[in-house]
Amino acid sequence: MAAQDPEGAPAGPGQRREQFGSRFLSDPSHVFHHNAWDNVEWTEEQAAAAERKVQENSAQRVCAEKQVDYEVNAHKYWNDFYKVHENGFFKDRHWLFTEFPELAPRPNQNHLKDLFLETEKGGLSDCRNTEGGPGLTTEQRSCSSASLRCETQTAPEGQTQKSSPLQMCADKLPGSSATYRILEVGCGVGNTVFPILQTNNDPGLFVYCCDFSSTAVELVQTSSEYDPARCFAFVHDLCDEDQPYPVPENSIDVVVLIFVLSAVVPNKMQKAINRLSRLLKSGGMMLLRDYGRYDMAQLRFKKGQCLSGNFYVRGDGTRVYFFTQDELDTLFTTAGLEKVQNLVDRRLQVNRGKQLTMYRVWIQCKYRKPLLPST
Template sequence: MPVDYEINAHKYWNDFYKIHENGFFKDRHWLFTEFPELAPSQNQNPVKSGMPESRSSEGGPGSAAEQHERSWNSFGHETQLPPVQESVAQQLSRLDIGADEFPGCSATYRILEVGCGVGNTVFPILQTNNDPGLFVYCCDFSSTAVELVQTHPEYDPSRCFAFIHDLCDETQSYPVPGGTLDVIILIFVLSAIVPDKMQKAISRLSRLLRPGGMMLLRDYGRYDMAQLRFKKGQCLSGNFYVRGDGTRVYFFTQDELDTLFTTAGLEKVQNLVDRRLQVNRGKQLTMYRVWIQCKYRRPLLSSTS
């Protein structure tokens, strides 16, 4: 059965986004509190215009979107979408990009989100950060999710490039050269892949960062409430579980993540646990949500190869 979950992972995630496309969930406006690297300037406060400032507010972690944390947005309309099957190379050829060019090649600040879902991180960044030199790349394992990003009314190809990508497939290329990204974002995505494939995935991503570039992660911590709620038959291996819809999730320790990042040649800037008490007064039940948040930097003296 575990083999089936791996072979059919595309199907499970596509089904997930088809079912929940029009769910009423909030965008991640807590991003700019936790990760000021995504804002226009670290000397400004981008959390404005009615955006909740607290990361424990309705739109942040621990909200009603907890089911997978990779929350999605209601677009306010029904969408009839053909399946996207184009490779990155096919998309680039269709954009008439020269051999020595790539999307956002003239940008001065480049952000990549891996596991973008339907854009709940990407669109707040584009809405908040008006830096003309900004370019955002975003990819997801699910073709359905990428379609939803590309057809969103605020998707702007001059500022953003969305593409399908399997984080674990070493034969798939990214649309940017090595050493060119300022920030890579991983929010509740690393936990969705098989544990023994995590190191190679992080090492490949680290080579895309410029010297001084940052990798930002927020993901599930060990003994999170969601882990404790799994039934006995749902554990595939140590701390790795399958949900009822076939998608999978791993629960990390700080040391595990530190090993993944440092083995990839990155240096620690932040590695912390965020524990939040959840109280269900009706059932007289108290449990903790546990997340781990990390920031790791590519050393300034690192090679860009």
């Protein structure tokens, strides 16, 4: 799926954006001194008004025929979106490395180093338990790369193996020799991928990125910032269980989901997260930032745009869901991941020119795949 990203307000010339939760509005008269205020407390009256607004705009549902159209032709609506907006709709994600330092260069680029050292001590020889990263022996690195390059799936007896043009083997698979692998699902026009490539110069880094929209992927691939030696962009529907990812299970260090899961039909979210969880290495991280319940965007919907509870269709045919923390926790833990972070960012955004205030609600999550026990 693709994603519409509502964020990106700059911190100001020469200023480094503070991590969310650190800029508080203590004096209401100063509301227009900054572009945004973090962790803004809602009054009981404000919360009740938001709930009433959602009940009101959810009372009338989109007819069944149109709901089928939005699902069957979802790719068309997203392609049309990118054809209209191309790169112009999206803003820089100034918060990216502040909130997700896992994507930035670090002294020890691979966060699984301790696990690898323990693995060596334990004498494990399974490729899946010794993949990639500093501290590995030459033999182990070879084992890791071979696992990524040549893992295949065997169809049950009597069935034909459904292959994909993205399934590659040996040296044809991009990133097969990488020691740190990032996968962004719903990459859009590259507003996360390109900052990573520009900022993170780790020679062992390789970034995979995919989007539901072929138009978005084409925009990424034709960008002057796209480097096929360090990045591989491909079209993928994260809800299609029959469409394999071009990398094997247990091969990815970080999976990134930024304003993308909300574009998925709610009853398909769990299986999508389950598939992504299987791609993560032991100790690998899944990072998410998405719309929270009662965000301004949800309150602005009119009657007749609601598909199901907290799930809406925009005027351009793209869809969006608004989460609670508990819903996301259930999705990730059911997929076998452990909570590292699950926070609500209640932000007050300000339009200084028009003297307007806008209340935004976003949720940020980090969940880890459990470490394999050492022996």
